[in-house]
Amino acid sequence: MLLNFFTSYAMRRTGAAAVTMAAASVIIFAFIHLIPGDPTYVLLGDGATPEQAEALSKKMGLDRPIVVQYFTWAVNVLQGDLGKSLFFQAPVLEIIADGAETSLLLAGITMVWVVLIGIPIGMLSATRQGTAVDQTASGLAMLFASVPTFWVGLYLILIFAAWLGWLPSSGYPSIFEEDGLYNLRYLLLPSLALAAPNAALILRLTRASMLDVARQDYVRTARAKGIRPWQVTTRHIFRNALLAVVAAFGFTLAGLISEAVVTETVFSLPGIGRLVVQSILRRDYPVIQGVILIIVMLYLTINLGVDLINRYLDPRVELE
């Protein structure tokens, strides 16, 4: 029975995500047309010959109604054809795939930091509410939420790369190249910089959520039954408080995708984020459009996944 409720929720939630993606794809399609200038020259660059322009115009069906153009584009996208980069003269999807390893690893390591820093300190802060420990942790969390990631990044470079010389300051050779996993050290400083504001957010949330759960009746009952305080904290409070935190993970992970734009630029990492910035500066519009499409898809998928996990953990969750 429970599974049935879950399946029905999952189907409705997935349907809603698909509708949002379809609607978002219209905006992403319109992007090229919103840039001032003829779309064929926007896509081919100013150096294109009239013959090339005509060929592309034919492929995209620019002489046909805009609705037909959208569907032509959408069918191409579904077949993995996101167009061709003006700068690299290569398929956009290939270029994005080249940056995927860096970006995904960066996001993954960052999430590890966020969990390792945010949750334990948040728990500690909640169990010691009002003490100096709590005030220091909460104050620092708020401070770090107000710090630009690139500033943290530049300081990490200054201290750990320039002064101490412990870690590399920029670039990232793949883990599939020489040195293998040891190359992950290149991602250590970027992931810390990216983790700072996000760990602060999770810390505040864990604390608030635990304090909220600690006020519930069942916690009082558990205490009254004589269960040891640490067991009440871990089994009764923490487990329930985790629900809100899991929801925020999706939020954080999805946010990382766009925050990485700045961090990858600071550390000159060959990821998708830096690709966006460079493509904007190079006016490589097909790449910008492709990256936006892929990131929005990822963003919606992550949010969908988190919502489903949350509903699975807590059957009370309903669609908004």
Place this chain on the structure above:
Amino acid sequence: MDLLSSWLVPFLKHRLSLCGLVVLIGVILAALLAPVITPYDPLAMDPIGRLQTPNMAHWFGTDHFGRDTLSRVIYGARLALLIGTGVVGFAMATGVPIGVLSVLFPRVGNVLMRLVDLMMAFPALLLALGLIVILGQGVTNAILAIGVVYLTTTARITYSVALRLKAETFVEAGRSMGANTWWLATRHIIPNLVSPLLVQASFVFAFAQLGAASLDFLGLGAPPDIPSWGNMLAESRRYITRAPWLLFFPGAMIVLTAFSLNLVGDALRDRLDPRFRDELANKGKP
């Protein structure tokens, strides 16, 4: 006077929030009085005095063109204030009507709020970057791009608070006494939105600082000749080991401003009607 003192109480209770308020007033004064209080012209170059460490003549040192960092930091406050006010103004001027109209006219609201949700399907910075590509670079366009991001959160908050207000008994009473929609909106709903929106404004102002600094840092915000904190940080990158103070001062100003705004926002939220606190706690950030 009562209203003023009720707003001041939370600041007097929390010393940290009071510090935030003082810092904020300081930044505003610095921005307004910049031409009077700066020791040097922020754009005046001095090739002989490049990259000087902080000293008595140049308290914050000089940059690679020999420009006085203190003067540039003070002028940077002007742009920070302009961006913050512009983004908050834009987000409020668009988000509040969308939220209120959506509550008053549910049919229109269904469409409008779905559009807002759709815009929220784009990660914040990416949405801003996409808009910059379409609009072009520059201060005004940076304000618009960041403003659109916060239009969505502002509309969401306005919508959820106004929806709650619409169900309140005093609104119902007004309606049963024959008040029309316009009357209900202007006399009952909008006045009660002021406090939650003031809290939202302080957070948007803070996030606008970080967003604008990121755009400037990426070279997609204010033109490089304008002394903004983000631009100063972008330039300091090349001299990071030779002149670390160039990295410190503009960054510290961004942090101080954003931190103070967050403190002020938290203090305002604490004095807020408890019914609205949850809305702001969960939906204030994109």
